[in-house]
Amino acid sequence: MKKTITIILLLIIQTATYSFEDNYIFNAERIKKVFSEWEIERERNDKNYFMRLYNKEDDIFIDISNYEKGDNPEIAEKRFHKSSLNGDFKFDGNNHLSIKYLGVxxxxxxxxxxxxxxKKESFFFEKVKFSIVYTGTEEEYEKTLELVKEAIDPSTKVKERPKKVFKKPTEIDQIFNVKKLKREFDNTHKFVQIESGKNNDKTASYVMIFLDEEKAGLRRQIIIEDNDNFSKKVITRRRDYNLRHTKDIQGYKYIGEDKKSEKYFGVSSREYQNTYFKDEKLFDVVVMANVIVTNQYELLIINYIPEGQKEFADKQYEEYLKILNSCLRK
Known part of the structure; x- marks a missing residue:
């Protein structure tokens, strides 16, 4: 009896899936209306119509297109599978979370x-194919599925949404006076090296300040990045993951919020500690990392604290905060 019920349920799902596949369409204008609050990162209409949509707040992007002549779901799926594996993705199998939204x-x-x-979730229907790439929660993914359903299902009414205006990327020199940064740190440290980079397709605009020579090995550093590529929420999540999973030395441990930065930047910092060098008996130092994220920029301050010098290091950290604050373009 249970086996019969299972077979019937599978047949119902398969029938519903077939119906959904036949109904879904690719309509560029409809997609733009549904995703009016997302950024269109790429758009082309030659052999087929392709769009890349990006949600900065949650760090989700969608590649969506119709098929060029001679292409079909089976061929496209095989091609996509191969390219994903070549791009260092691992195939996990079928994810059934989307069934209640898209039927498959x-x-x-x-x-x-x-x-x-x-996470990359790919779909191949008769008239439209797309993939959703996300780095956050399943809840954020499900919200995206709801939007996709509205965009490709002609039987669903398109809701009215405001059209978001996206500003041009900001260079870090528009936020901080980089020349003044160099001058101020020169006045307080024997060695200062500054590296910087502008916004491009791969990296945000940044300034990296080293306060020790390379031959010293353990180099105190301050990194400033603008927030054009990601939201405050996403930057905090990415930096947390990066510090916890550091490759060269064991990961940092999050130890709590530090309030000192509120006076200078209006937000507390997330404080991390790494005891690798001490645990391995290499150096009698503890590594501290403070992460300060505002809506405009991120600050990462890394300091190496010898045994018994925590009080001095705290004063030094606050000195860094004062200098950084004084170089903000008001």
Whole structure:
């Protein structure tokens, strides 16, 4: 009896899936209306129509397109599977979470990087194919599935949404006076090296300040990045993952909030500690990392504290905060 019920349920799901596949469409204008609050990162219309949509707040992007002549779901799925594996994704199998939204399970892939765990969910219907890549929660993924359903199902009414205006990327020199940073740190430290970079497709605009020579091995450093590529929530999550999973030395441990930065930047810092060098009896030092994330920029301050010098290190940390604050362009 149980076996019969299971077979009937599977037949119902398969029938519903077939119905969904036949109904889904690719309509660029409809997609743009549904995703009016997402950024269109890429768009082309040559052999087929392709769009890449990006949600900065949750760090989710969607590649969605119709098929070019001679292409079909089976061919596209095989091609996509191969390219995902070549891109260091691991195939996890079918993810059934999407069935209640789209009627079918997705093909799920996972990739582990230095800053995050990426999930890629791919779908291939008769008239439209797409993949959803996300680094956050299943809840955020499900909200995206709801939007996709609205965008590709012609029987679903499109809701009215405001169109978001996206600003041009900000260079870090527009937020901090980099020349003044160099001058102020020169006045207080024997050695200062500054590296910087502008916004591009791969990295945000940044400034990296080293306060020790390379031959010293353990180099105190301050990194400043603008927040054009990610939201405050996503940057905090990425940095937390990055510090916890540091490759060269054992991961940092989160030890709590530090309030000193509130006076200078309006937000507390997330404080991390790493005892690798002490545990391995290499050096009698503890590594401290403070992460300060505002809506405009992120600060990462890394300090090496010898045994018995915590009080001095705290004063030094506050000195860094004062200098950084004084170089903010008001």
């Amino acid at each position: 399970a997705s093909k799920e892939f996972t990739k582990y990087t230095e800053t995050e765990i990426k």
